[in-house]
Amino acid sequence: MTALVLIVDDEPAIRRLLRTGLAAGGYRTIEAETAAEAIAMAGGESPDLILLDLGLPDMEGIDLVRTIHAGSAMPIVVLSARDDERGKVAALDLGADDYVTKPFGMAELIARIRTALRHCLAQEGAVPLFQSGPLSVDLVRRIVKAADQDVHLSPREYDILKLMILHAGRVLTHRSIMAKLWGAGGDVQQLRVYVRQIRQKIEVDPERPAIILTETGVGYRLAVPE
Amino acid sequence: MSDRDLRPSPDALLKAALRDGRGKLKIFLGAAPGVGKTYQMLIAAHDRLRDGVDVVAGIVETHGRAETEALLGGLPTLPRRRVEYAGHTLEEMDIDAILARRPALVLVDELAHSNAPGSRHPKRYLDVEELIAAGIDVYATLNIQHVESLNDVVAQITRIRVRETVPDSIIDGANEIELIDLTPDDLMQRLRDGKIYVAKTATRALAHYFSPGNLTALRELALRRTAQRVDAQLRDHMQAHAIKGPWAAGDRILVCIDQRGGDTLVRYGRRLAERLLVPWAAVHVETARDLALPPASLDKIAETMRLAQQLGADAITLPGSAVVGDLVAYAREHNFTQIVIGSPPRHWWQASRASAMIAAAGDIPVHVIGTEAGNARRFVRPRVQATPYLASTALVGAAILVGLGLRHVLNVSSISLVFLTAVLGAASAFGLGPSLFACLASVLAYNFFFLEPIYTFTIADPENVVTLIFFTATAIIASNLAALVRAQAITARARARTTEDLYQFSRKLAGIASLDDLLWATAFQIASMVKRRVVLLLPIEPGRESLSVRGAYPPEDTLDDSDLAAAHWSWHSNQPAGNGANTLPGAKWLFLPLRTSAGPVAVVGIAAADGLLTPDQRRLLDALGDQAAVSIERIALAEAVDRSHLFAETERLRTAMLTSISHDLRTPLAAILGAASTLQSYRDSLDAATQTDLLATIAEEAERLGRFVANLLDMTRLESGAIALRTQPADLGELVGSTLARASKVLAQHRVGLDLASDLPLLPLDEVLFEQVLFNLLDNAAKYAPAGTAITVRAWWERQEKLVTLQVIDEGPGIPPELTERIFDKFFRVQARDRTRVGTGLGLAICRGFVEAMGGRITAANRADRHGAVFSVRLPT
Missing domain, CATH: 3.30.450.40 (GAF domain)
Known part of the structure; x- marks a missing residue:
């Protein structure tokens, strides 16, 4: 059974494009034009994932994210305008799983949907060995290797890397990382320093990172092996 | 007369043109109250109303007369404006209501009326002028006694001076004058019948006013004034139509004004000029004496000159020393053909300025007018100051000492020269009064100390008497001359200072470029x-109606x-x-x-x-x-x-x-x-x-x-x-990395080298904006540098300067040196030899805008080592 995706967008042209593209990617789709319709369909049709445009006519997209997540853990991927960093970070912090910025390529969108549908590694239980490019991490034995060389990470560095691995392929906002590791008193400055140090140890070219990717203004994403 | 003279006079044409677009004024002129001006005006208004003209009564006084009230009742009447003044409620014509109502014709009684304090204009005739200027026709009533130039004459006839006057220009400017004539006998009959309104308090005064002799004289004045006006109309018509006729002679009248004022003189001058149809001027010679006059006298001169101006004269002030001589010279120079001068009552020792004038004027006729005693009393003597006299005394005292010291060396007549020196000194330092005083003191001292027998005021030697007489004469002449020079010098200095100030001011103005400084x-x-x-x-703004205070001295004025x-x-x-x-x-x-x-x-x-x-x-x-x-x-x-x-x-x-x-x-x-x-x-x-x-x-x-x-x-x-900045500590290296990833397609044809210092601090930046800056710079470099060349991103930290500099360096053709600033302009693109590169001309403008929003600076330059451009972004840490 292929996954069912609920497309929420008020633009017919975008809905048509998404319907065609997702069908080609092997998904079934249903469509809602307004937030009200979307809430009804999310309850009635039980889609596996919601693809949500933040700029809806009848409701702030953010509020819709909050409403839907209040009732279920349904994954949400947000479509946002390029200059709306605030909106997408807010949506992510409220529980949206990922975002795609308009205009987007279909391949990118399908990759995001696939990652979001794949349940979080942490929930799936242990995936003992993680591999991405030159990086391999043994989560059971806490062994980190880059290009077959042992890498020595501090406990805090290891925690950050482990969190990213558990959410591999998904964007993690600065705030969500800090909340998980430091509690409420986190400091984005510290996080940056740690990420820089981790990159120095695991990336081939730390100035052009290929494993820990920066989502400017939003957070980080661990690249997953395709 | 040549053809040139037959052209219509520009002045006459201008007068006619001025009337176009303005309302017309018709004055119902009467010789005395009670001749029926208001009644006639109302009848004329009814005629116009029947013709379909929009007539409105602005203000009409019926004085309770039934037939007048009946006539007024048939006309639309505007409510009056009520003015509270000193506990009374005064009723005035509501000029704003008339202007708002815009009738074709408005009736205004009593042209000479003075409005209540606080009104827009002090006089009703000024209200009327505004109405006419607004294009509204006006019917108005006026008694002859209120005509400014006839004020004195009427006062002489009736022994009542009327305070409320109307300038002659109003009558001259009227389009029509209708004389409401009634014989004195009929008028007196009306008075006896109680048909003339008389305020109770003024009964006795008015009884004298309405004597047959007075009424006859006033009637003659009214008839003459009307005839004069008709003459003037005919003249204007002839000039406007270039009709050959008896042109006015080339007369010009000069009225001399001194500190005694002379409203009478001015009015006389005006009547004379009017009758002769010639221009006239009021001239005041300002001497050094004037500078010492008390403010009241100066104000009096100013008022008289203003009156002259109001009556149509040129008001001229001449600097000078000898009033008579200067006036005659001025008159000759400017072709004045008649001089009017006042002759106030004077004391026997005062030389008559009038007779001096008559003597000096030669062939120019001089009108000598006896001015009122009341005016003469207003003359205030210059204040006598004690200091110059004390100083003069000291000078004479010094002369005595010098004389006593020299009396064995010099003979007696030579010693008089010492005193002469003192007198001249007093004259040049303090003016005429002190010098004459010094002269007298010198004569006495010279006699007392030096002429035998000494220490007495008697003179033994007849020769010494002659010496003393000549000494006195010399001293007086010399002190007059010296005082004159001094007076002229003072006046000239004052003038020169004024001129200098004006000159300085004009120089200063020329150098000012901003409006505020100028103001x-x-x-x-x-x-x-x-x-x-x-x-x-x-x-407030160019072209706007509303004014505001833009400059003041002292500056706090509002x-x-x-x-x-x-x-x-x-x-x-x-x-x-x-x-x-x-x-x-x-x-x-x-x-x-x-x-x-x-x-x-x-x-x-x-x-x-x-x-x-x-x-x-x-x-x-x-x-x-x-x-x-x-x-x-x-x-x-x-x-x-x-x-x-x-x-x-x-x-x-x-x-x-x-x-x-x-x-x-x-x-x-x-x-x-x-x-x-x-x-x-x-x-x-x-x-x-x-x-x-x-x-x-x-x-x-x-x-x-x-x-x-x-x-x-x-x-x-x-x-x-x-742009709402979301500044947070950002890692420049990380930003460069993510931008390179985003720009990978754009940069596919180029090699990108990185040279980032390892010690870069975190910078307060909006990451999204800065990534856009970097992207645009890389995009720009990729666009202009040929494919296959290197693009270098370099960054370093200058700790002392608290600056991080980031450079994007390419190997393209570089930037024409004169354009290193302009390339940051919107829609500006460097024209390459072959063609304009694909691009919007916006990328660098956005870079500059974003960088400056984040507190940094961005500049462009060319590489020193080879051709290629360098874009530098400096960011504060």
């Missing part, structure tokens, strides 16, 4: 030259509403207003428009608290005002030129933007549409490679379009100020 300098200069507080008002109203009136009517002018005299300031040939450019306000301005000050103010007005206009023009430059620049930008948008939006759209429609129609006949190629074109062009739209959006956000 300040002007206010300061006027304030210091006329010794009053000064404000300058200008329209105006209240009534003063502002006066200033506005002055601005709109291009006339003086406020205290000291005829309009809104209740204000605390006098407002004068500063004009250029193009019209008023500002209004200057002079505080009235310190007394009226003298004609000299007014003239000085005019001179200052003229210079200031020209400068204000100059600056206004310069601003207009700036505005038009700005406008041209805006136009250029708009054109550039249109070109850019039409090119950069259309090109990718055309490619996308072309490729997509090709695929749509011919997909089956295209091979796989071609299809892939077309699809790639669509994707690439769409991305390009996306970048362009993003740039436009960024620019719009920048310009609308809608």
